[in-house]
Amino acid sequence: MINVQQKRGKQFAAQCGGFGRAVKYSHQQLSAWASRGGKALLQQRGREYFRELKKKQKLHRPRLRQMSARVVSAKMNGRRGGKRRAQLYSADQLRQWARLGGIAVKARFGSDHFRKLRLLRTQKSMERMQSWKAKFDRRFPPQVRQRLDELLNEIGRLF
DSSP states (O other): OOOHHHHHHHHHHHHHTHHHHHHHSOHHHHHHHHHHHHHHHHHHHOHHHHHHHHHHHHHHOOOOOOOOHHHHHHHHHHHHHHHHHHHHSOHHHHHHHHHHHHHHHHHHHOTTHHHHHHHHHHHHHHHHHHHHHHHHHHHSOHHHHHHHHHHHHHHHHHO
């Protein structure tokens, strides 16, 4: 017979799902349940099933680069410092520092530096649009492609 406390515990676990079980039961108990399920599946499907599953996971697993703790902490500290600086100083002071930074860059790299950067950004965006257009051309009929060409030419004139 189930007492009231057990019934409440089951309702709580049902409401919260896996998180509720993780809170309610110990790590050892959860591990034992998991291993029991794995052993039953092994008996039912056999070792070959797990080998094939592992091969599929290797094929479809995205390769994510994980940032080191040092980089993450440096970014967090930089963000904190910037927010703190924004709290301590006025908008005029921040603008003044930005202006001085721009002057320093101009003195170091020359007056053409910003123009070259703008040109590079424009070229990259045009290259991106052209690659997008090539993908688009393969998928859509000629009328739609013609309209896209007209739009891209108008955008190109703006740059």
